Amino acid sequence: MAMITDAFHKTPLAAPQLTMQPPGGKTLVTLPNFFQVSWPDRGVLPGELDTLSAADWFGMNITLKPELNSITYSFGDGSTVGPTLNLGGPYPSGDITKTFDEAGEFQVSADAVYTGWVSIDGSEWIEIPGTVAIAGTPERVSVKTARNSLYLS
Structure with missing residues (x-):
């Protein structure tokens, strides 16, 4: 199982991409x-299933299946x-929200942790021990203050 665990850790797992509303990195x-x-x-x-090369596994068909933890x-x-x-969502129904209390420049990100499963030569799925952490790409958010002004014409 150690070789399979190592292969799972080397699998190019997808990094989460974070989007924000309002868009444009300014709020x-x-x-x-x-x-x-x-x-x-x-x-x-x-x-998604990731099938490893049988040539690298002594002719065995190894299939990995990552699962979001x-x-x-x-x-x-x-x-x-x-x-x-929770993957969040857009306005108005999304439930991953943040209200910044102060102006400034911030790096926001979403990081994923995966668990994995393996099937050897079509066997039932077996859980791979441990987890793999994948860092998402940080996005810059510029938080500004706004002032109200009343102008009479």
Whole structure:
């Protein structure tokens, strides 16, 4: 099982991509921001089967299946949400939200933890011991303050 665990750790698992609303990496203090994780086109996705080369495994057919164990959202100000299986969502129904209390520049990210399963020559799925952590790409968020002004014409 050690070789399979090692192969699972070397599998190019998909890194979560974080999107935010409002878009554009700019927001205002006290404005609710909605976050959502999606998966890129590259890398092995949660639930996707990854078949290893039989030539590398003494003729055995080895199939790995990663499973999302958790996502942790980090907002760059010391606050986090998770670990959770919640992928968030867009405004107004998304339930991974963050309201920044202060202006500043923040790095927000979502990191994934995977567990895995293996099938050897078509056997039933066997759980692979341990987990694999994949860091998402940090996104910069600029939080500004707004002032109201009343102008009479």
